Amino acid sequence: MKVQSPTRVDLAGGTLDCWPLYSFVDQNCYTINMAIDIWTEAEVELLEAPEVKVCIEDLAFQKTYQNLEEFYHSSDKEISLLKEPVQYWNPSQGLLIRTRSQSPVGGGLGGSSSLTISLLKAFSHLFNKKMGLLEMVTLASNMEARLLKTPTGTQDYIPPIQGGLNVIRYGWDGVSVHTLDVPSNFMNQHMTLVYTGVSHHSGINNWHVIKSVVEGDSKMFEQLKELSQISKDLKTCIEKQEWDFQQWASLFEREYEVRSQLSPTFICEEIRQLKTLVLQEGGQAVKICGAGGGGCVMVWHAPEKKERIKQACQKRGFQVLNAQFVAPLS
Template sequence: MSSHCTTVNFSIGVCSYVELTPKDTSEIEVHVEDLNYQKRFVHLEDLLSNQDKQLSLIRVLCEYWQPQQGFSVRSRSDSPVGAGLGGSSSLTVSFLKAFGQWLGRDWTAHEIVEVAHNLEAKLIQAPTGTQDYYPAFASGLNFIHYTSDGISLESQEIPKGVFEQHLTLVYTGVPHHSGINNWQVIKAVVEGDLRVLSALREINQVARSMQKAVLSSKWDEIPQLFNEEYKFRVQLTPHFSSPRIEELKDVVLSAGADAVKICGAGGGGCVAVWSSADKKSEVDCACQASGFQILPLSLEKI
């Protein structure tokens, strides 16, 4: 593998929301709006001993913070479950920011990412990456570099006009499970699978080329880079694609789109579609006519 790997991503307005209000008592009140879950607990130990699945993330967070005062917390997310948009990472960061504001902890980007990915790994009992947490903490267009010295972050303004003219975010309607596909890749790397190692090197090169294209505003290079990434992604494991993703790909390309990019760990979730400005409306209509859901980028929120 290269000694320097790069990830390119950017924030979108598919947001997570956490509202935390301290109480004068030991009582803890939890509202998870997406799961229609609401419960009160007499004190911290009462919450920590409760095994309700809907409490999983808050339980891990409370184990970490050990708050000595009661509070009310309410959360919700705009992201569909298993969309591949980093929704769980965004929600974890939102919780950490809310607790940090209450308990007097100021975060740097790298500090909150370190804690967030460790807590989420504990929650799902599997390794987690770090790239999804950065755009949730500090909005922007990010170039995340992984080197022997650690992680470095470059951020700049999102070219909102360009993305709004060319990019469509489509939900396939099929949730994915990121741990399954990613674990297959990790296992293959540990076992020295040359095909997977080669594909990872190529994906890293695509990411570097994407950074150059974005920084030089060479938007006409994006479709080719999407196509290259797609080719090498499915070489990691064919499960990154799926019949539903292939169906969407056929629909949008037939409608005039230039290329597609699988989001997250694939297998379902969301797909980014790049089209010329004069074809985007036609592509969007074709998606909806075929039963796919278009998610607004909502970049005005960023």
């Protein structure tokens, strides 16, 4: 069984998807993201022999393990993301597992989360078990928490399942998701996705925020409340179908300023240099993807500035990714 899943760009409300932060901030907080066509793929197949054959194409890693026991106890770092899904499904025979990711490592696009979802989709098809959205999100987030040994948010698992633009409500009574189709031209013409060349670690940055707020950092708590308000303002724009790119640029700029105060690890020197460059070339704002500290940045601009910004970024050594909005998958 072979499946693929999109990754995502988060538009507002990142970090608020981490429990218990959203419970502290408000009765209802919102995280908004959208699926993009930078894909992960997973293929799983049962084998009659006991071997576990692994091929991770983007890492150029290929290895055959004698059995599941050897696979589980292997110290190969390349297969660390595969172990929890295999252990959960606990096959009684050998496996072929093949994966591929188009996302840069540490790109802030939720690549590892998307790949985890691709694996869960593939296994659920293989074993003919249907899984609901929140069931799969809960399972994936617990698997990654075990792997990373740090608290995880849950927003990254939703675009790989749903596609589209997602308004995710984190409330005292639980989580709900509203997946929308939006004018693809609005998103595609106004955004350019740029990789800074610096890998990030979302768990470290988010843990710093969680720890500080739990320990009573009132300044950081106020900044989280402002991030929540920005997300609610963007949610209002979407509900009213206000596709005003200047208005969105203003929200992204507000978000950047608050996030730059939230933690010194969120904004690295490469992000500062990129922002200075794109604003000089006519860009309106930048949106840090994921927990920042490197990874990818979404540049927001008028359509006529797209090519100029792309060339300027490439000339400076940044990698421009050809990313487009992915409509809802179902």
